[in-house]
Amino acid sequence: xxxxxxxxxxxxxxxxxxxxSPKNYATLSLLHVAVSAVTSLALLFNVSKVLSSGxxxxxxxxxxxxxxxxxxxxxxxxxxxxxxxxxxxYMKWELEEGHVNLDSLRKYYALSHVFIFTMTLSVICNxxxxxxxxxxxxxxxxxxxVAILKDQKSTESGYKYIVLCSIGLAFAxxxxxxxxSATFAEIKDGETAMLWTxxxxxxxxxxxxxxxxxxxxxLIGFGTKAGLAPTHTWLPDVHAQGPAPIxxxxxxxxxxxxxxxxxxxxxxxxxxxxxxxxxxxxxxSGLITLFVGGIFLIRQHDVKRMFAYHSIVHxxxxxxxxxxxxxxxLFAAIFHCLAHSFTKALxxxxxxxxxxxxxxKDMSKMGGMIKIAPVTTMMFxxxxxxxxxxxxxxxxxxxFNVFVGAVNSGQYFSVALFAIAxxxxxxxxxxxxxxxxxxxxxGAVVHNKEMSILENLPLILLCAxxxxxxVWHVDxxxxxxxxxxxxxxxxxx
Numbered sequence: 001x002x003x004x005x006x007x008x009x010x011x012x013x014x015x016x017x018x019x020x021s022p023k024n025y026a027t028l029s030l031l032h033v034a035v036s037a038v039t040s041l042a043l044l045f046n047v048s049k050v051l052s053s054g055x056x057x058x059x060x061x062x063x064x065x066x067x068x069x070x071x072x073x074x075x076x077x078x079x080x081x082x083x084x085x086x087x088x089x090y091m092k093w094e095l096e097e098g099h100v101n102l103d104s105l106r107k108y109y110a111l112s113h114v115f116i117f118t119m120t121l122s123v124i125c126n127x128x129x130x131x132x133x134x135x136x137x138x139x140x141x142x143x144x145x146v147a148i149l150k151d152q153k154s155t156e157s158g159y160k161y162i163v164l165c166s167i168g169l170a171f172a173x174x175x176x177x178x179x180x181s182a183t184f185a186e187i188k189d190g191e192t193a194m195l196w197t198x199x200x201x202x203x204x205x206x207x208x209x210x211x212x213x214x215x216x217x218x219l220i221g222f223g224t225k226a227g228l229a230p231t232h233t234w235l236p237d238v239h240a241q242g243p244a245p246i247x248x249x250x251x252x253x254x255x256x257x258x259x260x261x262x263x264x265x266x267x268x269x270x271x272x273x274x275x276x277x278x279x280x281x282x283x284x285s286g287l288i289t290l291f292v293g294g295i296f297l298i299r300q301h302d303v304k305r306m307f308a309y310h311s312i313v314h315x316x317x318x319x320x321x322x323x324x325x326x327x328x329x330l331f332a333a334i335f336h337c338l339a340h341s342f343t344k345a346l347x348x349x350x351x352x353x354x355x356x357x358x359x360x361k362d363m364s365k366m367g368g369m370i371k372i373a374p375v376t377t378m379m380f381x382x383x384x385x386x387x388x389x390x391x392x393x394x395x396x397x398x399x400f401n402v403f404v405g406a407v408n409s410g411q412y413f414s415v416a417l418f419a420i421a422x423x424x425x426x427x428x429x430x431x432x433x434x435x436x437x438x439x440x441x442x443g444a445v446v447h448n449k450e451m452s453i454l455e456n457l458p459l460i461l462l463c464a465x466x467x468x469x470x471v472w473h474v475d476x477x478x479x480x481x482x483x484x485x486x487x488x489x490x491x492x493x
Contacts, residue, residue, distance in 0.1 A: 003046050004058040004065060004124055008117060010039045015113040023102040025095065029088040032109040036084040039116060043077035046070075051476055055493075057126070061195055064126040067483030067492075071334055072123045072260050074477070075341045078465070079252045080116055083345050086458035087112070087245035089451075090352045094243065099149050108148050108243075115141045115249065122257045126195045128264075132169070132176050135225060135261055138254055139165045146242040146250075157237040164234040165225055172221020175214045175265065182210045196264055200493060203271035211272030218265035219285065225258035227315045228285055229292040236296070239308035240361075244352030247304060251311040252345040256337045259318055263333070266322055267488040279325045283414055286320025289313070290421040298428045301364045303354055306429075307347045310387055313425055314340045314395075320418055321402045328405030330485040332398040338477070339386070339394035339469060346462040347383035350376060353459070359446035367442050373450040379459040384433045386466045388426045394469040 014035030021028055047070045049056060055066040065073070091108065094100045100108070118141045122134035139162055147158035183193040186205045192198035203211075224231035239247045270278045293312035300306040314336065321333035353376040355361050357369065370377045386393035389400075399422070406415035450456075468474065486492035 002058045003042070003049065004056075004063045007039065007042045007046060007120055007124070010042055011035070011113040011117040011120070014039065015110040015117070018106060018113065019110040021106060023106060025092065025102065025105065028102070028106055028109055029092075032112070033085055033088060035113055036081050036116075039113070040077040040081040043073045043120070047073050047077075047480075051479065061126055061197065062130070063124050064197060065124050066487055067480045068263065068334070068487045069123045069260070070480045071338060071477075071484055072256055073120070074480075075253050075256055075338060076116060076119055076123070079341045079345045079462075080249065082458040082462055083245050083248045083252065083349065084112060086248075086349045086352070087243075089455045090243065090245055090349075093352075093356050094149075104148060104150075108145060111141060111145050112249075115145065117141075119253055119257050123260060126197055128176050128179060128196055128199065129194060131196070131261060131264075132172055135172075135222070135258060136166070136169050138257060139169075139225075142246070142250065142254065145246045146238055148243060148246075153237075154241040157234075157241040161234050161238045164231070168224025168231050169221050171217045171224070172261070175217035175221060178210065178214045178217065179265075179268070182206050182214065196268075197493060199268055200264075200271065200490065203268045203490070206268075206272040208273045211269050212277055215265055215269035215273075215278060215281065218262060218269075219281065222258045222262040222265070223285065223319075226255050226262060227289075227312045228319055229289040229312065229316070232289070232292070232312050232315075235312060236305050236308040239311060239348075240302060240304040244304075244348050244355070247308070247351070248345040248348035251307070251348060252341040255311060255315060256341060259315070259337060263322075263488060267490065270488070271490050275325050279323050281323075282319050283323030283411075286316045286318075286323050287414065287417055287421070289316030289319055290418065292316075294421050294424045294428070297425060301362050303361045303363050304348070304351050305361075306363070307344065307351065307383075310347070310425075310429075311344060313421075314344075314387070316421075317399065317402070320414075321398065321405075323414070324402055324405040324409065324411060326405050326409055327485060328401045328408065330488055331481055332401035332405065334481045334484045335401070336395065336398035339398050339466065342462050342465045342469070343383055343386040343393075343395055346379060346459055346466065347387065349459050349462070350380040350383055353451055353456075354380065356451075357445060357447045359444065365442045367438065368440050368445075370438060372445060372448055375450055375456050376459075379456070379463055381433060382463045382466065384429050386470070388429050389422060392467060392470050394466040396470055 050070045057064045118137040125131040143158045143162045147154045183199050227235040293309050297309040318333050318336050321329045386395045389396045
């Protein structure tokens with residue numbers, strides 16, 4: 001069995017095993033962590049294969065893994081494992097509060113691994129039709145996780161999620177059909193015309209006008225799933241209402257899988273039409289998303305909705321980076337996916353702790369968290385610092401590269417608007433952080449003590465990662481990102 005097939009089979013086997021496991025918290029949690037660990041190790045093994053020998057294929061090129069895809073496998077492996085580890089403690093609290101029962105917990109753990117399977121498939125699928133289907137499947141596998149608590153708000157947000165994302169992805173399906181038709185008209189080979197690598201190799205021969213239309217439809221479709229404005233409206237409700245670990249996976253990993261699909265269509269369109277068109281479109285999309293997300297962010301007092309709008313903002317950052325283009329902009333776009341993944345996983349896991357402490361998510365009614373739970377406060381603060389681009393945190397690296405790329409290419413007006421948007425977000429975030437962390441509690445405190453070290457371990461590890469990637473040049477990962485830039489520009493296939 002090849003290694004690409006293995007990373008698809010492992011989470012599915014884990015899901016089946018968990019689904020038929022006895023209704024015992026300790027057994028279910030141990031199996032959940034074990035399956036997640038084995039899957040993550042298998043994913044990282046495939047990444048190491050690409051680092052040592054380059055792109056490889058399976059099943060007549062139906063599956064493939066290149067350096068660009070490796071970046072996203074790292075997210076699934078690392079973020080996925082740490083969030084799943086945190087979930088064992090979080091779901092224990094939900095059990096104790098009576099929000100879920102052991103049957104729901106078993107389904108939650110099983111579906112988590114189905115979710116991992118669909119995201120992995122979307123990354124390694126070379127066939128563009130199946131890549132689209134895998135991204136659609138991520139919606140179907142995660143909607144039940146969003147609504148696992150079965151209350152009215154989470155159920156309504158689940159319906160909103162599946163309806164809006166499915167409508168949005170219909171545009172991406174149309175883009176996929178057009179792409180196949182345009183490529184087949186050129187090369188007369190139906191099999192090659194379905195493979196991203198085959199399309200990319202022949203992209204310069206595509207009709208530029210058709211390629212522009214394809215890219216616009218892909219942007220609407222995959223942009224809806226990624227949370228780009230104005231098709232972002234599902235995201236705040238879903239991220240705010242789902243359990244904290246699912247919000248972490250949705251924001252930290254799922255949005256990036258949709259972005260990867262957009263990267264691949266961006267690369268095709270750039271080859272067919274030249275960089276100017278795709279950069280112009282992405283600049284506009286990025287700025288709209290930044291300001292829409294930033295304006296709504298200011299008004300939030302619900303800590304999870306605040307971070308949900310941050311997801312929109314940072315998808316805008318990635319879009320803007322693609323608009324800047326060039327080696328700095330493309331590097332920033334890819335690197336930001338990793339930086340944002342670790343940061344948002346830390347942010348949403350922190351909200352899980354915060355909700356347990358106060359029994360609610362309203363920051364205006366919190367206060368005094370630094371005295372009650374100093375470690376959680378530090379983790380919360382680290383997430384905020386990274387999200388606003390404070391130096392020595394991972395997101396600073398990508399945002400700095402965006403500024404350098406924009407200035408080098410003479411995009412002064414655009415970068416000025418970018419800076420204004422970031423300044424608004426900076427002020428909003430630290431005012432929210434101050435509101436929750438300092439002063440005196442403004443209401444009842446349900447859990448008046450810090451979580452244990454074991455409960456906080458996933459948060460501490462995520463915090464360490466965002467600092468490591470903010471301070472050190474991690475050679476292997478930088479190699480993947482730099483090769484990813486070459487793949488997007490057509491220099492490396």
